[in-house]
Amino acid sequence: MEQPPVTTIWSHVCSVLQTNLSPSAYNTWIVSNPLTDFRLIGDDRAIGVITSPTAFHSTNIEKNFYAQIKEVLDQITGRNSELQFRVGVITTPSTSVEIRHTPLATPSTLLQRESTVQRIQSFASPNVTEGETASAEYHSIDPRPDAPLSPAITSLQERLRIMAQKPQPVQETRSSTHSIKQATTGDLFSPATIQTMSVDRARSQAQRAGLRLDYTFDTFAVSTTNEMAHAAAMAVSTQPGTAYNPLFIYGGVGVGKTHLMHAVGNNILKNNPEAKLLYCTGEDFTNEIVNAIQTKRAMFFKEKFRTVDILLIDDVQFIAGKNTVQEEFFHTFNTVTKRFGQVILTSDRPPQEIALLEDRIRSRFEAGLMVDIQQPSFELRTAIVLIKASSYLFTIPMNLAQIIASKVDSARKIEGLMKSIKSEVELKHREISLELIEDVLKIDNDTKAPRRIRVKPYDLIKTVADYYHIKQIAIRGKQRVKAIVRARHVAMYLMKEELQLPYMEIGRWFSNRDHTSAMHALKKIHADLTEDDDLRKEVNEIRDMLMKISR
Numbered sequence: 001m002e003q004p005p006v007t008t009i010w011s012h013v014c015s016v017l018q019t020n021l022s023p024s025a026y027n028t029w030i031v032s033n034p035l036t037d038f039r040l041i042g043d044d045r046a047i048g049v050i051t052s053p054t055a056f057h058s059t060n061i062e063k064n065f066y067a068q069i070k071e072v073l074d075q076i077t078g079r080n081s082e083l084q085f086r087v088g089v090i091t092t093p094s095t096s097v098e099i100r101h102t103p104l105a106t107p108s109t110l111l112q113r114e115s116t117v118q119r120i121q122s123f124a125s126p127n128v129t130e131g132e133t134a135s136a137e138y139h140s141i142d143p144r145p146d147a148p149l150s151p152a153i154t155s156l157q158e159r160l161r162i163m164a165q166k167p168q169p170v171q172e173t174r175s176s177t178h179s180i181k182q183a184t185t186g187d188l189f190s191p192a193t194i195q196t197m198s199v200d201r202a203r204s205q206a207q208r209a210g211l212r213l214d215y216t217f218d219t220f221a222v223s224t225t226n227e228m229a230h231a232a233a234m235a236v237s238t239q240p241g242t243a244y245n246p247l248f249i250y251g252g253v254g255v256g257k258t259h260l261m262h263a264v265g266n267n268i269l270k271n272n273p274e275a276k277l278l279y280c281t282g283e284d285f286t287n288e289i290v291n292a293i294q295t296k297r298a299m300f301f302k303e304k305f306r307t308v309d310i311l312l313i314d315d316v317q318f319i320a321g322k323n324t325v326q327e328e329f330f331h332t333f334n335t336v337t338k339r340f341g342q343v344i345l346t347s348d349r350p351p352q353e354i355a356l357l358e359d360r361i362r363s364r365f366e367a368g369l370m371v372d373i374q375q376p377s378f379e380l381r382t383a384i385v386l387i388k389a390s391s392y393l394f395t396i397p398m399n400l401a402q403i404i405a406s407k408v409d410s411a412r413k414i415e416g417l418m419k420s421i422k423s424e425v426e427l428k429h430r431e432i433s434l435e436l437i438e439d440v441l442k443i444d445n446d447t448k449a450p451r452r453i454r455v456k457p458y459d460l461i462k463t464v465a466d467y468y469h470i471k472q473i474a475i476r477g478k479q480r481v482k483a484i485v486r487a488r489h490v491a492m493y494l495m496k497e498e499l500q501l502p503y504m505e506i507g508r509w510f511s512n513r514d515h516t517s518a519m520h521a522l523k524k525i526h527a528d529l530t531e532d533d534d535l536r537k538e539v540n541e542i543r544d545m546l547m548k549i550s551r
Contacts, residue, residue, distance in 0.1 A: 009076060010035040016072045020201070021274060025065075033061045035073075036086075046079040051086050058085045064276065067204035202273040206266050210279045214391060215262035221387050223380035225533075226256060229371040233260045237267035240275070240310055240342035244369035246333075250347045251373035252541050254410025257346040260373070261312050264344055268310055277310040282318030286325045293324075301328075306335040309342070316345040321356035330361055343368075348541075375537035381405035381414065388418040394425060400437050407441055409536055417441070453498040453546045457509050460499065463545050464491040467538070476510050490539060492521035498546065 013035065018026050037049035050069070052058035061069075062085045073081040206213060217237075222230045229251075235243040247264075249257050261279075268275055280288070285305075292301035305311070311332070319325045336343055350372070351357065351365040376384065385401040396404075408414050420440045424430045455463075465472045468487040475488050488510060495501045495509070496518065503515035510517070528535050 006035060006038045009038055009073070012076050013069065013072045016075075017068060020068070025274065029057070029061050029065055033057055038077075040079070044079055046073075046077055046081045047084060048073060048081055049084050049086055051088050053087070055087050058087050061085065067208060068201055071201060071204070199270070202266075202269040205269050205273055205277070209265065209269075209277045211262045211265045211269075211277075213266065215259045216266050217263045219387055219391055220256065220259055220263055221376075221380055221383040223377055223383070225374040225377055225380055226260075229260060229373045232369055232371050233264050234267075236342060236344065237264045238271070240268055241340040245337060246343035246345055246365065246368035248345050248347070248351065248365050248368055248370040249373060250350050250370065252348060252375055252537050253544065254412035255373040255375060256411050257373055258314055259411070261314060261344055261346055265310065265312055268342075275309045276307065277312070278305065278308045279312040279314070281314045282316045285313060285329065286319060286322060289325055289328050302332075305332045308336060311336050311341060311343045313344075314346050315348070317347045317349065317354045317357075319357075320354050326358050326361055330358070330364075333361070333364060375409065375533050375540075376411060377533055378402075378405055381408065381411075384411050384414050385418070388415055389421075392418055392422045394422060394432065396421075396432055400432065400434060403434070403437055404441070409540070453543070454550045455499070455546055457495060457499065457501065457505075459549060460494055460546060461491050461509065463549070464494070464542060467542050467545065478511050486535075489521040489525050490535075490542065492518050493525040493539070494542065494546070496522050498543070 014030060017030050021030065033050055033052045035048050036051040039047050041047060048069075050058075050061060052061060062083075066083060070081055070083055073083075203213060217230075217234065220230065229249050232244055232247055233249070236245075236247050249260060251257050265277055265279060269277060288301055288305075292298050319329055333343060345365065347354065350370060351362045354362070382398075382401050382405040385396065385404050386398075389396040389401070404414065404417060408417060417440055420443065421432065421436065424436055424440065425432060430436050461472055461475060464487055465475050468475075468483065470484055470487050474484050475491060477484075492506050492510065495506045496503070503518040506518040507513040507515050525535070525539075529539065
């Protein structure tokens with residue numbers, strides 16, 4: 001009896017997947033999980049059913065190979081295919097033909113492939129009438145005698161006939177893998193097509209992993225404030241697991257830590273689409289553990305996190321102070337690194353400054369490469385404006401880019417402003433001008449929710465002292481050491497700006513100083529903030545700390 005067309009379709013899919021997957025992945029997840037049913041829906045959709053011997057196989061093939069199988073199936077059938085996954089016996093109804101695809105290049109394999117090509121040609125032979133051909137496919141895909149015949153089936157069969165029409169002859173020597181691939185795939189997929197499919201697969205894998213496709217090294221502006229982090233990230237993306245492991249990137253809000261982490265992930269998948277990559281935040285990691293405990297699925301959690309090739313965790317400081325989470329993270333970290341998997345972490349501060357972080361975890365962070373990203377300089381912010389504008393397909397003059405850079409202090413805010421400018425240009429058809437920039441900046445400032453910090457003066461002084469690693473008594477005292485004076489002035493500045501305290505009261509908190517001392521401090525910090533990027537970073541980070549303890 002003629003082999004059913006669903007087997008023919010799956011044979012083509014396997015031929016392509018075998019060229020793109022590692023032998024172990026292909027043998028484990030593709031050969032033993034075949035396509036057992038394929039139904040056409042309307043003129044442009046189709047549903048394929050992948051049947052697996054166990055639920056474990058079904059879950060893993062759906063999680064890790066859905067995109068690859070769908071892409072090849074779409075290419076072969078010319079339709080938007082949807083995959084469904086089932087557990088059961090791997091046979092087709094009415095024919096009992098077991099679906100198999102031999103992965104190894106043995107002589108028997110070659111003969112089987114040659115006969116498969118002949119069967120495809122025989123199946124699509126012009127001597128078969130259109131009605132007979134449609135009937136053959138109809139009964140093989142849907143064996144029910146009363147099932148309706150879809151007119152679109154004929155077009156699919158015609159597509160298979162054309163695809164099988166020009167197979168490359170199998171060489172008698174059959175000694176090279178290249179000739180084997182030519183014999184099985186023919187002219188279906190040229191090198192350019194396979195390359196395109198590889199790029200698409202990498203993008204699909206990145207999306208499934210939660211990476212932003214626009215966060216790449218090409219869109220990351222580099223200057224002296226981040227060049228070390230950029231160089232380290234580039235090295236890790238080309239040699240994951242060997243260059244620097246773990247890579248720990250830290251810095252303030254909106255400096256580009258997440259962008260750089262996503263760029264590493266995108267570059268790794270670009271070079272190796274089959275790499276198993278997992279991205280999550282520290283909060284997501286915590287929630288996954290809580291959910292695993294509640295649902296009694298600890299093994300599923302371990303399988304998910306401990307078998308990856310690349311583990312990316314953003315804002316890892318979130319796990320601090322959570323004993324169970326840190327315990328699980330410790331074992332996950334050890335397992336991944338022992339398998340030569342790459343671990344990349346980001347945080348808003350270096351490991352030694354993360355309170356309530358276990359020493360054994362801190363020591364592992366410090367054993368890798370720790371690099372910081374500082375607040376972007378004026379020049380870097382200008383470059384970011386130009387790069388973001390280009391990514392949104394419009395240009396902005398240098399003088400206007402510099403105006404934006406002088407008003408905005410983080411890359412994240414710049415990205416938001418670029419989106420606002422794009423919407424003004426596209427939706428309101430406005431020209432990019434100084435007036436437009438000023439309007440967007442004004443709207444951004446007007447729509448910001450007022451940040452009300454409600455803390456006691458004592459808590460503010462304690463926060464500033466902790467940030468600068470200076471004792472509170474020193475800040476409140478009369479020493480004139482440069483580092484202490486800087487911290488004291490910042491505390492006075494924040495008391496006035498955030499707590500709205502009178503100058504007289506501010507002075508009393510610092511050894512009963514005169515109100516003119518507080519006025520001098522406020523004036524000096526105001527002036528330094530316009531020129532000192534480090535001071536601006538310090539003040540913003542202290543504000544964030546105060547917001548977290550605000551009542």
